[in-house]
Amino acid sequence: MPTADVRVTVDSVVLTVQEDTLEVLLIKRKYEPFKTKWALPGGFLETSDKSLEDAVARELYEETNVSNVYLEQLYTFGDKGRDPRGRVVTVAYLALIRQEGFELRTSSEASGVAWWPVNALPELAFDHERIISYAHQRLKYKIEYSPAAFKLLPDKFTLRDLQMIYEGVLGKAIDNRNFRKKFLNTGVLQELEETTQESSFRPARLYSFSEEDFEKLPDRPVFVFS
Amino acid sequence: MPTADVRVTVDSVVLTVQEDTLEVLLIKRKYEPFKTKWALPGGFLETSDKSLEDAVARELYEETNVSNVYLEQLYTFGDKGRDPRGRVVTVAYLALIRQEGFELRTSSEASGVAWWPVNALPELAFDHERIISYAHQRLKYKIEYSPAAFKLLPDKFTLRDLQMIYEGVLGKAIDNRNFRKKFLNTGVLQELEETTQESSFRPARLYSFSEEDFEKLPDRPVFVFS
DNA sequence: ATAGGTAGCGTAGACTTGACGCTTACTTGA
DNA sequence: TCAAGTAAGCGTCAAGTCTACGCTACCTAT
DSSP: OOBOOOEEEEEEEEEEEETTEEEEEEEEEOSSSSTTSEEOSEEEOBTTOSSHHHHHHHHHHHHHOOOSOOOEEEEEEOOTTSSTTSOEEEEEEEEEOOGGGOOOOOOTTEEEEEEEETTSOOOBSTTHHHHHHHHHHHHHHHHHHSGGGGGGSOSSBOHHHHHHHHHHHHTSOOOHHHHHHHHHHHTOEEEEEEEOOOSSSOOOEEEEEOHHHHHHSSSOOOOOOO | OOBOOOEEEEEEEEEEEETTEEEEEEEEEOSSSSTTSEEOSEEEOBTTOSSHHHHHHHHHHHHHOOOSOOOEEEEEEOOTTSSTTSOEEEEEEEEEOOGGGOOOOOOTTEEEEEEEETTSOOOBSTTHHHHHHHHHHHHHHHHHHSGGGGGGSOSSBOHHHHHHHHHHHHTSOOOHHHHHHHHHHHTOEEEEEEEOOOSSSOOOEEEEEOHHHHHHSSSOOOOOOO
8 A cells, every 4th residue: 555645734723812702813825725715824844843843833933923832732634635735634733822912924925914703714725614613622621621711811910801711712601700709719810919990990900820839739720610 | 945755654542451450552563663662553644544543543453453443633743753764743543442342463564462551561662652651641631521431341340340440540549439429420320230240249230331321411520539 | 157358328527619699999971 | 079880899508519438238258
């Protein structure tokens, strides 16, 4: 049996939450196949890449200017026929960031970079819609069993900000009072002296999260809300 | 930048529990590289494989005679230098089976097939030790949050059998009385009329698990034991 | 008959969960 | 100046779950 003549690509699904909307970072393709369609940032594994992680970080930087983010392996897609150019195996990665920290820049290889709401995507190239849906699933899970939410928030945030992340990702409303109570009980939040002043309502206390303190907890808290 | 000249392999980590020992299915390599070392069943993606799942099932069958098992994607390994033959990206899969159901057969491509205790492995080819360790981690997790344990058991089993699976996988003792109580409360066990007679002690009631009934439960039970 | 060991039942206290009533503190507009 | 509006934040209660652990039941071998 002939060994398949195959190429490997790495794609990144970069997610963020804006207000209470989950968004994904996409680029507009400049070349065929799928010219003018939107797609996940990514590309072929190159000889110089020491690892898949290196490769996906490189591609993300080249195509969107986003760098220095934690990329976690999501899933590998290798069905025949998913790329018209031939057999392509794609290793997809997931990153969670907050938009404010990054300045998007379109590369010469693309004709656009933008955030798109996951619930209102344009027409996508390849099987990227499926990959994004898989990433969304994974995030729903991660946010309940890991401190993933804090990657989507600035260093200082209010309980309301945090709750909006959960509501945006899970797509459901959560009881405000139980959310507050349960989260404060987990012991992962550091209460700060400061409060917000932005809104026209009562100012809210700011909190911070420390990865270090989290690791020191005797038991991993669970962030599940009914 | 040159696109990497890369080949893709698929490997399967097939796990089972014998008594209270977690074991993995390995083959002894007949050819270089790593001739005479033990390795995970697997091989190169071939042109005729419609999907990665097809490929890994085919390789597993060819090399060990094990077929018709559910293979779940585990992780993809692609670091430079992990295969002396060149750049190789390996998609690893995980399967859980009970030994009795399968008759191992050495293929002409290998010089042996055998079950090895995960805690007492021989010297392994490539980075397969790392892959197995990753699989063990995943199983520890899966067994607490999914009905994975039942894949490791025959259709009819006692509560003791079930507990031994948990103790073997998690590597710790569990309180017999709480285990029984909690598991019976999950509602996933079907009590049978029959009892065992094998041991020289009091016969134990047999139970069965039905995937269908499990799916019908309003909430997914959790199988975590302190 | 008894010893040894698994099978199996039950309880009490501590903790967690989910629903929800209510007060507090701020801004805005009449 | 003060009432209205809204988010921020506190507290309670009843139901359920978890854990540690005492105890009984049943079987075989000697």
